[in-house]
Amino acid sequence: MxxxxxxxxxxxxxxxxxxxxxxxxxxxxxGDIPLGTRIxxxxxGIVVLLGFWWLAADVLVKKEFLPNPxxxxxxxxxxxxxxxxxxxxxxxxxxxxxxxxxxxxxGAVLGLFIGSFRSxxxxxxxxxxxxxxxxxxxxxxxFLAWLGIDEAPKVALVIAGTVFFNIVMISDxxxxxxxxxxxxxxxxxxxxxx
Numbered sequence: 001m002x003x004x005x006x007x008x009x010x011x012x013x014x015x016x017x018x019x020x021x022x023x024x025x026x027x028x029x030x031g032d033i034p035l036g037t038r039i040x041x042x043x044x045g046i047v048v049l050l051g052f053w054w055l056a057a058d059v060l061v062k063k064e065f066l067p068n069p070x071x072x073x074x075x076x077x078x079x080x081x082x083x084x085x086x087x088x089x090x091x092x093x094x095x096x097x098x099x100x101x102x103x104x105x106x107g108a109v110l111g112l113f114i115g116s117f118r119s120x121x122x123x124x125x126x127x128x129x130x131x132x133x134x135x136x137x138x139x140x141x142x143f144l145a146w147l148g149i150d151e152a153p154k155v156a157l158v159i160a161g162t163v164f165f166n167i168v169m170i171s172d173x174x175x176x177x178x179x180x181x182x183x184x185x186x187x188x189x190x191x192x193x194x
Contacts (some may be wrong), residue, residue: 011072013110025037025144038061050069053066053068053069054068054069056068057071095154095155095158096158097149098155098158098159099154099155099156099158099159099162100159100162102155102159103158103159103162103163103166104166106163106167107162107163107165107167107169107170108166108168108170110167110168110169110170110171111167111168111169111170111173111174112122112170112171112174114167114171114174115170115172115173115174115175115177116174117170124167127168128164130166132164132165132168132185136157136160136161137154139157139159139160140153140157143156143157143160153168
């Protein structure tokens with residue numbers, strides 16, 4: 001064997017191992033998988049979650065603290081038949097709509113300013129970075145003490161749980177606007193000075 005053919009053989013990937021081996025569709029890094037496989041994996045994920053729930057409810061935890069899926073469905077059916085289900089769904093939907101609308105307005109205004117001006121970003125970055133990791137449920141006692149027990153603390157809880165994510169998301173999107181578009185907007189008088 002000549003040295004040229006030996007070099008060519010040594011640079012070829014060996015079959016079955018190394019870089020040349022083609023991975024199975026499920027193991028390819030960011031690779032596509034067939035639609036049927038995606039659906040099957042999605043269903044399997046739900047089945048595994050329900051199985052873990054059932055196991056935890058019947059074996060690991062007392063039923064008073066964690067009912068199994070069958071008991072939960074029975075409770076849902078009883079609640080649905082009581083006549084209070086739809087009025088409670090409506091009341092909760094209105095709270096979510098009010099809270100998220102307020103959160104979205106605050107997030108859009110503050111997020112656009114943070115994403116557009118370095119001075120606003122510098123001022124708000126630290127407080128938002130601190131506040132966004134406080135669990136909203138930890139604020140329930142404060143909201144109850146400050147706002148009473150009516151609708152206000154419930155709406156405030158929705159706002160506190162979503163506003164910081166909206167601010168960060170919108171500011172990130174505002175930062176991604178190409179500088180050329182910002183400059184074009186300022187030259188035509190459609191935006192503030194960049």
